Amino acid sequence: MQTGTKISAVVHVTLLGWAFLGGVFRSDPKPFEVQDVTVISAEEYAALSAQQAPPAIAAEVSMPEATPAPDTEVAAPEPVPETPPTRPIPPKPAPEPEPVPAPLPPPVAPVQQPAPNETASVVAEAPRPPARRVERVAPEAIAPPPPEAEPDPVLREEVIAEAAPSVETPREQQQATAPEEAVTEITPETTREPEPQALAPSASPRPATRPQRRPEGPVETAAAEAPKPDTPKPETPKPAVSKPETPKPATPAESAATRSGVASALAEAMGGAGETRAPARGAPAGPPLSAGEKESLRVAVSACWNVGSLSSAALSTTVTVAVSLTPDGKPEIGTIRMVDSSGGDERSAKQAFDAARRAIIRCGSKGYTLPADKYDQWRDIEMTFNPERMRIK
Amino acid sequence: MTRLLLTVLLGWAVLTQAAAAQNGPLRIEITEGVIEPMPYAVPDFVPDTPAAADLSRELGRVIAADLSGTGLFREVPASAYISKIDNFDAPIQFADWKAVNAQALITGAVSVSGSRLTVRFRVWDVFSGAELGSGLQFSGTSEGWRRMAHKVADAVYSRITGEGGYFDSRVVFVSESGPKNDRKKRLAIMDYDGANVQYLTDSASIVLAPRFSPTGDRVLYTSFETGFPRIYVLDVGQVKRRVLETREGTMSFAPRFSPNGRTVVFSLEQGGNTDIYEMDIASGQQTRLTNAPSIETAPSYSPDGSQIVFESDRSGTQQLYIMPARGGEARRISFGQGRYGTPVWSPRGDMIAFTKQNQGRFHIGVMRTDGSEERLLTASFLDEGPTWAPNGRVIMFTRESKGAAGQATLYTVDITGRNLRPVRTPGGASDPSWSPLQN
Incomplete structure (x- = not known):
């Protein structure tokens, strides 16, 4: 064997041995970077991305709360004792009266209940000091702002026309449009009174969450922002979106444009929170109520659900009642409605609904104990009253 | 492998969480409530005329007695009232009535013109601030003011409970006097609450088992006037009677009207055997x-x-049976321990009340028409003879106390077994029959 051949053989053997033994053909997976993640639910993600609970806007105007009198037990009166008859035997029965039922005219309108909670407006109308006049520096007016900042005159007029007759206490008409954002004169900065702390968004803008469908129809309308005329809600920076299934009655132009502007400003300041919370009535944001919190609510309502005066037919009727709660946990009486019933006829369902409504109102008169930070979760509730276990006790 | 398992478990957890997530409004189910009388307030009715001042107070008291007597309602005492009702048409201050925990409020006005009495009233749901039903007005004679009150109470009861009332009704019963070994019995009629008692027969002969007709204008009863039990039909308005003739040498008893009032079903004993017959009146x-x-x-x-x-001992012991109205095969519906008797079909048609004797005690009970869901409502030395209120919710029966000085008394009880209470009658009373609601 030649020397060259030997050298070549040695080199080849060495190379092959290194290749096989050195790991050239090893099929182990390449190392990759591992990062720990935490899986969260959609609700938790939405809760994290949602804005924090809105700041308390203003203190409620405390209304004199009636204090229930102690529940005094009254002994059931015995039947009225009657004197023994003195008629001869056999006497003729006394002629019976002939009551003639006749319907009465409709009742007078009951006194309007005082508004449960008067809350201050979301905007504190702090008087601004008069601007100091300075010399004019711009030869022409600045171009108006982008179109989206302009109020919609058509919608505004519609709201005014519809709401006017239904409001019993008309409020002062306010300017329907926002002031022009550009002026032809320079207005020097004046010392503004500090706005209430509560008006400032307490949360920094967050990145927009997953895109969601915008509800149809105009969004920034006064109608969507206007509170109900009879049950004013505390002003919380709610999204400026009307509830599609239960359109609320329009209100007068009272502060409509102002509120609309404020709402949009708040929504914008909150980094698109209005977009994400828009469908909150359909899909509540935030962490859901725990089982204990639900049980607490259930027990609270049960304590006032008195079925003792219900007919046996009503005791066989299951009703589902929808109610909206205010942020302090009190039921809005006007929102209580029966959404479903089963097991009985219409009359039985009516009796069962009346008992359920009494339970919701009575035990909620001081507000149900519910976590304020989960208001979106319990603002709208559907309670199913099933009396099956209460029939014979 | 472990990583794969962890991934699967994690995915399952996420899916479960998503499925359980709330969609739409918060939903809860209430299955437990409370059973307690509903607090209500019935302030004195407003007298529209000076002559109505006394009646306005009396009407309210009778209405309150009716409602509270059901056990379903509890009157808020007038001393707790914050508001007064001085004007029938004035708005209601619901906050004041909420404060005294009245859940229902009854307001009314009374006017008297000559002998004409007019009563107006409204029922309010205090917590919702709404009227229950519409206002109603009754007119009649001043002498019938108690009936007016009963009618108002019936309307209130019906609007709140959803059931028909039973206050404007009467009861025919056997009035008893004297010791047990020489007891005098005669037919009497009264309001359901024991007021306005009037006697229909004298006590010369024993009378038994009076039964109202479906219209309340006639009464069937059994009398031993001839020495043998015979059935009579009595016109309540005219206090005139006539005997329902049966064959000679027979004994007829336990009569009851058919729902149409034209026929009578009764028992007839002949030759030592007792069977059920029907008679066209x-x-x-x-x-x-x-x-x-x-x-x-x-x-x-x-x-x-x-x-x-009906009751029969064909099985060797006294039990309840149901058969077609024209006769035919009977099916037994009672199978519990003891003896069952005096069955009465509920006006609603869903239940049968009965007397049961078991282990030396008497009971009033109810059961479904197929014999299921038997419930004993009372227990005493002697309870018997149930009769249904017109709305089928209350039962009246006879309770006799023990001993030589024992006396028969009428009692009422709710079909739930609650609210057992005596009916005030002058002297002893037994064998009640409840009339339908009066027109």
């Missing part, structure tokens, strides 16, 4: 409905008139 024609060597008695029609429930 107008023609006197009789039809035999049972034919057995045993004792069949105490028949009672179903409200639709298609069936009859």
Whole structure:
């Protein structure tokens, strides 16, 4: 064997041995970077991305709360004792009266209940000091702002026309449009009174969450922002979106444009929170109520659900009642409605609904104990009253 | 492998969480409530005329007695009132009535013009601030003011409970006096609450088992006037009676009207055997409905008139049976321990009340028409003879106390077994029969 051949053989053997033994053909997976993640639910993600609970806007105007009198037990009166008859035997029965039922005219309108909670407006109308006049520096007016900042005159007029007759206490008409954002004169900065702390968004803008469908129809309308005329809600920076299934009655132009502007400003300041919370009535944001919190609510309502005066037919009727709660946990009486019933006829369902409504109102008169930070979760509730276990006790 | 398992478990957890997530409004189910009387307030009715001042107070008291007597309502005492009702048409200050925990409020006004009495009233749901139903007005004679009050109470009861009332009704019963070994019995009629008692017969002979007609204008009863039990039909308005003729040498008893009021079903004993017969009142024609060597008695029609429930000892012990109204095969519906008797079909048609004797005690009970869901409502030394209130929710019966000085008393009880209370009558009273609601 030649020397060259030997050298070549040695080199080849060495190379092959290194290749096989050195790991050239090893099929182990390449190392990759591992990062720990935490899986969260959609609700938790939405809760994290949602804005924090809105700041308390203003203190409620405390209304004199009636204090229930102690529940005094009254002994059931015995039947009225009657004197023994003195008629001869056999006497003729006394002629019976002939009551003639006749319907009465409709009742007078009951006194309007005082508004449960008067809350201050979301905007504190702090008087601004008069601007100091300075010399004019711009030869022409600045171009108006982008179109989206302009109020919609058509919608505004519609709201005014519809709401006017239904409001019993008309409020002062306010300017329907926002002031022009550009002026032809320079207005020097004046010392503004500090706005209430509560008006400032307490949360920094967050990145927009997953895109969601915008509800149809105009969004920034006064109608969507206007509170109900009879049950004013505390002003919380709610999204400026009307509830599609239960359109609320329009209100007068009272502060409509102002509120609309404020709402949009708040929504914008909150980094698109209005977009994400828009469908909150359909899909509540935030962490859901725990089982204990639900049980607490259930027990609270049960304590006032008195079925003792219900007919046996009503005791066989299951009703589902929808109610909206205010942020302090009190039921809005006007929102209580029966959404479903089963097991009985219409009359039985009516009796069962009346008992359920009494339970919701009575035990909620001081507000149900519910976590304020989960208001979106319990603002709208559907309670199913099933009396099956209460029939014979 | 472990990583794969962890991934699968994690995915399952996420899916479960997503499925359980709330969609739409918060939903809860309430299955437990409370059973307690509903607090209500009935301030004195407003007298529209000076002559109505006294009646306005009395009306309110009778209405309150009616409602509270059901056990379903509890009156808020007038001393707790914050508001007064001085004007029937004035707005209601609901906050004041909420404060005293009144859930229902009854307001009314009374006017008297000559002998004409007019009562107006409204019922309010205090917590929702709404009127229950519409205002109603009754007119009649001043002498009938108690009936007015009962009618108002019936309307209130009906609007709140959803059931018909029973206050404007009467009861015919056997009035008893004297010691047990020489007891005098005569028919009497009264308001359901024991007021306005009037006697229909004298005490010269024993009378038994009075039964109202479906219209409340006639009464069937059994009298021993001739020495043998015979059935009489009495016109309540005119206090005139006539005997329902049966064959010579027979004893007829335990009569009851059919729902149409034209026929009577009763028991007839002949030759030592007792069976059930039906008689057309107008023609006197009789039809035999049972034919057995045993004792069949105490028949009672179903409200639709298609069936009859009765008691029989054909099985060796006294039990309840149901047969077609025209006779035919009977089916037994009672199978519990003891003896069952005096069955009465509920006006609603869904239940049968009965007397039960078991282990030396008497009970009033109810059961479904198929014999299921038997419930004993009372227990005492002697309870017997149930009769239904017109709305089928309350039962009146006789309770007799023990001993030589024992006396028969009428009691009422709710079909739930609650609210057992005596009916005030002058002297002893037994064998009640509840009339339908008066027109």
